Structures are given as C-alpha cells and as structure tokens.
Amino acid sequence: MIGIINGRVYDPCNGIDGKVRDIWVKDGRIVSPAEVDRSAADIIDADGMVVMPGGVDIHSHIAGGKVNAGRKMRPDDSRGHERPSRELSQSPRVYTRSGTGRSVASTFKTAYDYVEMGYTTVMEGASPPLMARHTHEEFEDIPILDKGGYILMGNNHFIMDCIRRNEKEKARDYVAWLLGATKGFGIKIVNPGGVENFKYKQNVTDLDDKVIGFDVTPRRILETLSWINDELGLPHVPHIHGLNLGLNGNADITAETLIAMTGREAHFTHLQFMSYGGEMGKPVRSAAEVTARVVNANPNITVDVGQVVFGDTTTMTADGPVQYRLHALTGNKWFNDDVEAETGGGVTPCVYRKSNPFNAVQWLVGLELFLLIEDPWRVYLTTDHPNGGPFTCYPQVIRMLMDRDFRMQAFEGISKLARKNALLPELDREYSLYEIAIITRAGTAKRIGLDWKGHLGVGADADITVYADMEDREAMFARPRYVFKDGVLVARDGQIVCERPGQTVYVSPDYDTAIEKEVRRHIEDNYTIAFEHYAVSEKELSNGRQVACKP
Amino acid sequence: MGSQLNSEKTTAVSINDDGVTLRLKAPITLPVEAESICPDCFVGCQQSEILALPVFCGRRRKMLGDIFSVSGEASDRITVEGDLTHFKRIGQGMSRGRLTLRGDGGMHIGAYMKGGEICVEGNTRDWTGAHMTGGMIRIRGNAGHFTGAAYPGEIRGVNRGTIIVHGDVGNETGARMRRGLIVVEGHTGECTGAGMIAGSVFVFGKLGARAGAGNKRGSIVALGETAPMLPTYQYQCRAQFGFLGVYLRQIRKWGIAVSDDLLKGSFRRFSGDVTALNKGEILIHD
Numbered sequence: 001m002i003g004i005i006n007g008r009v010y011d012p013c014n015g016i017d018g019k020v021r022d023i024w025v026k027d028g029r030i031v032s033p034a035e036v037d038r039s040a041a042d043i044i045d046a047d048g049m050v051v052m053p054g055g056v057d058i059h060s061h062i063a064g065g066k067v068n069a070g071r072k073m074r075p076d077d078s079r080g081h082e083r084p085s086r087e088l089s090q091s092p093r094v095y096t097r098s099g100t101g102r103s104v105a106s107t108f109k110t111a112y113d114y115v116e117m118g119y120t121t122v123m124e125g126a127s128p129p130l131m132a133r134h135t136h137e138e139f140e141d142i143p144i145l146d147k148g149g150y151i152l153m154g155n156n157h158f159i160m161d162c163i164r165r166n167e168k169e170k171a172r173d174y175v176a177w178l179l180g181a182t183k184g185f186g187i188k189i190v191n192p193g194g195v196e197n198f199k200y201k202q203n204v205t206d207l208d209d210k211v212i213g214f215d216v217t218p219r220r221i222l223e224t225l226s227w228i229n230d231e232l233g234l235p236h237v238p239h240i241h242g243l244n245l246g247l248n249g250n251a252d253i254t255a256e257t258l259i260a261m262t263g264r265e266a267h268f269t270h271l272q273f274m275s276y277g278g279e280m281g282k283p284v285r286s287a288a289e290v291t292a293r294v295v296n297a298n299p300n301i302t303v304d305v306g307q308v309v310f311g312d313t314t315t316m317t318a319d320g321p322v323q324y325r326l327h328a329l330t331g332n333k334w335f336n337d338d339v340e341a342e343t344g345g346g347v348t349p350c351v352y353r354k355s356n357p358f359n360a361v362q363w364l365v366g367l368e369l370f371l372l373i374e375d376p377w378r379v380y381l382t383t384d385h386p387n388g389g390p391f392t393c394y395p396q397v398i399r400m401l402m403d404r405d406f407r408m409q410a411f412e413g414i415s416k417l418a419r420k421n422a423l424l425p426e427l428d429r430e431y432s433l434y435e436i437a438i439i440t441r442a443g444t445a446k447r448i449g450l451d452w453k454g455h456l457g458v459g460a461d462a463d464i465t466v467y468a469d470m471e472d473r474e475a476m477f478a479r480p481r482y483v484f485k486d487g488v489l490v491a492r493d494g495q496i497v498c499e500r501p502g503q504t505v506y507v508s509p510d511y512d513t514a515i516e517k518e519v520r521r522h523i524e525d526n527y528t529i530a531f532e533h534y535a536v537s538e539k540e541l542s543n544g545r546q547v548a549c550k551p
Numbered sequence: 552m553g554s555q556l557n558s559e560k561t562t563a564v565s566i567n568d569d570g571v572t573l574r575l576k577a578p579i580t581l582p583v584e585a586e587s588i589c590p591d592c593f594v595g596c597q598q599s600e601i602l603a604l605p606v607f608c609g610r611r612r613k614m615l616g617d618i619f620s621v622s623g624e625a626s627d628r629i630t631v632e633g634d635l636t637h638f639k640r641i642g643q644g645m646s647r648g649r650l651t652l653r654g655d656g657g658m659h660i661g662a663y664m665k666g667g668e669i670c671v672e673g674n675t676r677d678w679t680g681a682h683m684t685g686g687m688i689r690i691r692g693n694a695g696h697f698t699g700a701a702y703p704g705e706i707r708g709v710n711r712g713t714i715i716v717h718g719d720v721g722n723e724t725g726a727r728m729r730r731g732l733i734v735v736e737g738h739t740g741e742c743t744g745a746g747m748i749a750g751s752v753f754v755f756g757k758l759g760a761r762a763g764a765g766n767k768r769g770s771i772v773a774l775g776e777t778a779p780m781l782p783t784y785q786y787q788c789r790a791q792f793g794f795l796g797v798y799l800r801q802i803r804k805w806g807i808a809v810s811d812d813l814l815k816g817s818f819r820r821f822s823g824d825v826t827a828l829n830k831g832e833i834l835i836h837d
C-alpha cells in the first residue's frame with residue numbers, strides 16, 4: 001500500500017485542478033482512503049509537488065519493422081547515445097539492459113527513456129498486419145510501459161476488393177479477423193490508396209482519385225473503415241494520416257478530409273505535417289488556422305500535433321511516396337518497403353534546421369495548432385516520434401506551450417523568411433498544468449479508449465507521476481521525482497529503479513467465421529507465408545490484455 | 552572521455568616539459584579501451600593521478616598504473632613504450648601536445664582528434680584518425696582499413712587535419728572526408744576516397760581499385776601506379792597543376808621523398824564520380 005499525500009493533484013478526468021489531495025494505492029489500483037490501513041502504507045510526502053496520472057502517448061513509433069529498419073540503417077543515431085546497464089539491486093542481482101540510440105533507440109532504452117520522463121503507456125502508431133508479430137516481439141522487450149498498436153488498413157487489397165464489390169459487411173468481418181489475428185488495438189489509415197498507387201510510381205492527391213487496379217477512392221476507403229470502426233465498437237476511433245503529407249498547400253485537402261468525416265468519430269494524427277499553405281514550388285506558409293478552424297468546428301474530431309523539434313531525427317511512415325520524396329530532396333539514405341498485399345513504407349534520416357525556412361514553418365505550424373485548437377481534450381501532444389523529433393523532446397515542447405517568453409525567444413532564432421507574417425507572435429495563450437495534464441494523459445487515455453488510465457479516480461491503474469513544481473517546466477517534465485507503474489515505484493529522480501513487465505492491450509472483435517475460408521484463400525494466393533503462420537496467437541503475448549469492444 | 556576527465560580538474564599543476572613516459576609492464580592481448588591515454592587528460596595530472604586514470608581491460612575496469620609503469624607528470628607530451636596493438640582509442644579527441652608510440656598502436660588512434668600531434672613508430676590498425684578535425688597523425692609503418700574515414704552511418708568524417716602514413720593503408724582510406732589531407736607513401740587498398748565530400752588524398756605507392764567511388768569534390772592524387780579505374784571517371788586533360796607543387800613541397804618537408812621529376816611532372820586529370828556530383832578528380836602522374 002502506498003499513500004502519496006499533500007501533493008497538488010491534476011486529474012482532469014475527475015475535474016481536479018491543482019487541489020491538494022491524498023492518493024491511495026493498493027494492489028496496483030487507486031483506492032479510496034477507507035480501503036487503506038495508513039499505518040501499514042508507505043507514505044510519500046508530495047508537499048509542494050505536482051501529482052498527475054502517468055503519461056499516455058497516443059501515437060509514437062517505438063516497435064516493429066520500420067523502427068527496426070531505422071535502427072539498422074542508422075548506426076550514427078547510436079553514437080553518443082549509449083545507455084550503459086545499471087545495477088538495480090544487489091541481491092538478487094538485477095540490472096537494467098544497456099541500449100543505444102536517440103531517434104531510433106533500442107527496445108529497452110525506449111522504455112526506460114519514456115518511463116524516466118513520467119510516461120507509462122505508449123501506442124505504436126502504425127504496424128503493418130504482416131509485421132504485427134515483429135511489433136509484438138519488440139513489445140515484449142519494451143518493459144514497464146503498457147503498449148498497443150494500430151494496424152494499417154488503408155491500402156489493404158482484401159479491404160479494397162470488398163469496397164469495390166460493395167461488400168462492406170465482408171470487409172467488416174475481415175477487419176475484425178485481422179485485428180484479432182494481429183493482436184492490434186485499432187484501425188490505422190495512412191494515405192488511403194496512395195501507398196498502393198506508389199507501387200506504380202503514382203500517388204493520390206484528391207479524395208476522389210482512383211486507386212489503381214481497385215476502382216475505389218480514398219474517400220470510400222475512409223468511409224468504409226470508419227463505418228467498420230463503429231460497427232465493431234472498437235475502443236479507439238479510426239486513426240487517420242491523410243493525403244499529401246508534407247506538401248505545400250496540403251491544408252486544403254486536409255480540411256476537406258476533416259469535413260468528409262463530419263459526424264463521424266475520427267482521430268487525425270500529426271496534423272502539423274498536414275497543415276501547410278502556399279503552392280508547390282513556392283515558399284511554404286503555415287495554414288494552421290485553416291485546419292484548426294475545421295477541428296474547432298467538428299467536436300467528433302481529435303488530433304495529435306506531431307510537433308517538429310529542431311535537430312537530427314529519423315523519419316518513418318507507411319506513406320512510401322513521402323519518404324521517397326524526402327530522400328530525393330535531402331539525398332539522405334532511404335529504406336523503402338513493400339508489405340505484400342497490405343501497405344508500404346519508408347525510412348529516411350532528416351535534420352530539422354532553424355535556419356531552413358521550410359523546417360521553421362513546420363515548427364510554427366505545430367505550435368500554432370496547439371494554441372489555436374481551443375479544446376485541449378481534442379488536441380494531444382506528440383512529435384509523431386521520431387518523425388518530428390524524438391519523444392525525449394516532449395518536455396521542451398511543454399515549456400513552449402506553457403511559457404510564451406520561452407516560445408518567443410525560440411521564435412527569434414528561426415529563419416527570417418519563416419518569421420515574416422507569422423501568426424505565432426499574436427498567440428498569447430499559455431497552457432496551464434491542468435491543460436498539459438489533458439493533452440499528455442487524460443485526453444489521450446480517454447481517446448485511445450483506455451478508461452482505466454489517464455486518471456486518478458478509484459479503480460484506475462495506479463500509474464502515477466509526481467513532479468517537483470519547478471519554474472523551468474522543461475526541467476520539471478524531463479525528470480519527475482517519482483514514477484509509479486501499477487502502484488510500483490519504477491523511477492525516482494529521473495532514473496529507473498525497478499523493471500517489470502508492461503501489458504500489451506489488444507482487441508479481438510467478434511465476426512462471422514465464414515470469412516476465414518476466404519481469408520485463407522486470399523493469403524494462400526497472395527502471400528509469401530501460409531495462413532496458419534499469419535496470426536499472432538495469445539500465447540505469443542506474455543502479458544496481453546484484451547480490451548472489450550462495444551458494438 | 553578525454554575532455555571530460557580534463558574538465559573535472561582545476562589545473563593547479565604546472566606543466567612539466569620533460570613529458571610523461573608509459574612503459575607497458577606485460578604484454579596484453581585483451582582489447583583495452585584506452586582513451587585516457589591522451590595529452591588533455593595528462594596535462595593537469597600529478598603522477599598519482601595519472602596512475603589512477605581508468606582503462607577497461609576486456610570487461611574489467613583497471614587503472615593505468617596497473618598495466619604501465621609511469622615516469623613524469625603534468626605534461627601534454629606523452630611517450631608510450633610497448634606493443635599497443637590491442638589498445639583502442641589512444642589520443643581520442645586530443646586537442647594539444649604530442650603523443651608518441653614507440654611500437655604498434657591499435658584501433659581508433661587519434662579518432663575525433665582536434666589538435667596536437669600523434670606519432671606512431673610502428674603500425675596501427677583500423678580507424679586511425681577517424682573523424683579528426685585538426686592536428687597531425689604520422690604513422691611510420693602501415694595503417695589499417697578506414698584510415699581517416701567516417702564511422703558507419705555518418706554522412707561526413709574527417710574535417711581538417713593531416714594524416715601521413717609512411718607504409719601502406721587498407722581499404723576506404725579517407726572515406727566521406729569533408730576537408731583535410733591524407734598522404735600515403737605506400738600502397739592503398741580498395742575504395743580509397745570512397746564518398747569523399749572534399750579534401751585531398753595523395754598516394755605515392757599503388758592506388759588501389761575503385762578509388763574515388765561516389766566522390767563529390769575530393770582530389771585523389773596518384774603519384775605511382777594505379778589499379779584500373781572506375782568507369783564513372785572521365786578523362787579530361789593532361790596538365791601541370793600549380794597547386795600540386797605547393798602540396799608536394801610541403802610533403803617533402805614532412806620527410807617523404809618527392810623527386811624533382813614529380814614536382815615538375817604533368818598529370819592526367821579524370822573527373823568524377825559521375826554518379827555523385829562529378830566535381831571530384833583523380834590526378835595521375837605520367
């Protein structure tokens with residue numbers, strides 16, 4: 001039993017905004033004071049400290065094929081970022097694992113870096129179905145954190161075939177089968193149809209463009225998968241990466257896509273990369289106002305930002321054509337992936353420079369989105385790790401949001417061209433600790449559909465982060481005083497003190513088993529592996545937790 | 552690590568001009584991580600502190616005094632005696648002084664070196680002077696592969712500084728160098744100057760196969776024989792290049808025999824690599 005007493009608690013799900021409250025923990029859960037024998041409890045006096053639920057990341061690339069391709073092609077990302085093994089206890093002898101890497105860190109280091117920053121749950125942003133086993137095997141080596149993965153479906157041949165034939169019920173059953181077979185958590189859509197077209201050196205640029213060989217459109221793929229998401233009652237909503245990512249003037253198509261989803265629940269990821277103005281071949285401008293306006297007007301839409309942080313990183317996405325273009329632009333090394341009948345992908349390193357007008361505008365767009373989207377419950381903190389920058393930069397972004405002077409100081413350092421006519425100086429908004437708690441845990445946990453996370457109410461998982469209340473918010477959020485996972489102290493003063501397994505959350509929606517026969521034929525006709533070897537079994541997850549669907 | 556050790560000290564010790572000599576007590580075949588053998592570390596250290604500097608022998612942490620007898624203190628002039636083939640990272644990141652090895656040295660000697668001078672009287676192994684940004688390294692014997700090269704995955708490597716090898720070198724000498732000069736008196740292995748961004752490599756012996764693959768703006772000067780060249784280099788002209796005289800006279804001062812014939816000679820210029828920027832060149836002495 002643990003009591004965290006006298007701390008100022010920020011628990012937005014329960015409306016607690018910086019009130020002094022005592023938090024009691026028993027058997028890994030938050031309990032009411034009545035259930036605790038105080039004389040037997042370990043008491044942590046958090047007087048003057050800030051208590052929040054553990055951080056919950058709605059979108060980050062931490063495991064699977066692309067991340068591992070990044071690790072393999074970037075030994076330079078490891079150099080200077082070595083994390084030696086450290087002794088946690090003498091008897092029995094327990095050590096942390098050593099690891100390397102910054103933007104594409106090895107598995108154990110990824111977990112330690114997140115936990116030391118006060119995060120306890122992280123969702124992998126994009127796993128190709130065929131690579132799900134790889135993703136889960138890496139999850140097994142990402143301790144402490146609870147994890148789950150979104151499964152890429154926006155360019156899936158089986159689904160596109162069903163849509164062409166107007167067999168959306170069949171597509172629904174297939175998606176249900178696929179989520180169970182991959183032990184995935186939700187539906188991810190990346191550049192619907194565009195990744196398929198890239199296999200013919202083409203792309204889609206409009207919601208009504210044709211997908212080669214399937215006679216379907218990005219719009220129909222989005223509509224169908226959104227309908228399926230509802231039908232299956234998945235805990236999360238469709239997780240969407242739209243069209244024309246990274247291109248000048250893409251804010252218009254992004255706004256159009258957002259509007260196309262009006263009345264439906266949807267999450268748009270890394271909106272920063274989708275909110276650019278200007279035309280091709282002309283200087284880029286921020287169009288954060290355009291997309292933020294649509295988001296503000298559509299209460300069913302949530303977004304995460306994908307903030308850019310200046311410095312070296314590795315970009316990776318299932319959006320193959322994007323990575324090809326970035327490689328052609330920078331001359332940096334490039335990895336391209338064709339995942340059989342499902343999706344594609346690419347990886348290429350990237351350096352975001354303050355002096356580069358395009359990069360500086362990207363940085364501006366992210367901050368402007370944070371400040372323009374009014375409801376913090378609908379905009380979440382991400383860097384689309386590692387695409388906009390490593391997640392270890394979150395504390396820096398938090399300080400940018402909470403401290404206008406700090407933000408403006410950084411603004412003065414960016415490209416003059418980007419500063420011209422920029423909106424950012426006019427935005428005086430500063431986030432409060434309560435709002436930070438929403439965009440980094442309460443809001444994200446709720447939107448992912450993990451009701452037992454992101455809050456400190458009775459019955460919630462005892463994932464708790466205690467920060468020293470420091471004026472420098474970057475230092476404060478970089479090194480929490482205490483991090484508890486399932487009621488166990490796992491990090492103290494920004495250092496791991498205990499390693500334990502985390503959970504993998506997944507869904508397994510019901511479906512008409514008649515579909516299996518057809519899926520078997522599809523896999524046997526089109527894949528390099530047999531049907532029997534495709535599905536990830538429950539036994540392969542040492543600590544899986546099935547989350548119920550509510551059709 | 553060198554600079555880190557240095558910065559922890561408040562240099563109250565006065566500099567001793569006689570230098571520090573390390574003598575290997577017994578041969579070591581385990582790999583030794585020895586970045587503490589560096590003028591920047593030694594300059595502020597009394598002898599007792601030098602004896603206590605850390606090295607990793609295999610997986611065990613030891614002190615310099617465990618494996619060397621030490622004479623002298625507080626100097627940026629270091630002489631090391633013994634077979635140091637298995638000692639890695641000697642002089643890594645050094646910025647000043649002089650480091651002399653009376654014997655063979657191991658991998659990564661003078662990697663990330665910023666200034667000062669390293670002289671190895673024997674041979675060295677791979678990665679000599681990798682990523683150096685200043686200073687001079689002189690190897691009397693042969694050097695291994697990746698001499699003055701960039702580490703795996705890095706876009707650019709050596710950025711200023713000079714490496715002189717009196718013997719032969721292995722493959723990928725000067726790979727992805729950005730600036731600087733490498734002079735090889737003997738032969739080179741394959742892919743000399745692979746992916747060079749700029750800088751110069753002079754080879755007096757035989758220039759190995761596939762030299763200058765992916766070279767953007769670098770100059771490779773072949774003063775002796777050459778292996779067959781890549782088809783991505785195009786012959787352009789035969790000429791006498793004034794700037795070569797400047798280089799060669801300096802190289803002569805560094806103790807490499809440069810005949811008057813070479814000084815006055817004409818060169819065939821090949822430009823390439825056409826698959827890269829095509830602003831690089833291989834100059835071959837007639």
Ligand SMILES: [Zn+2]
Nearest residue numbers: 059061125384
């Ligand atoms: Zn992403």
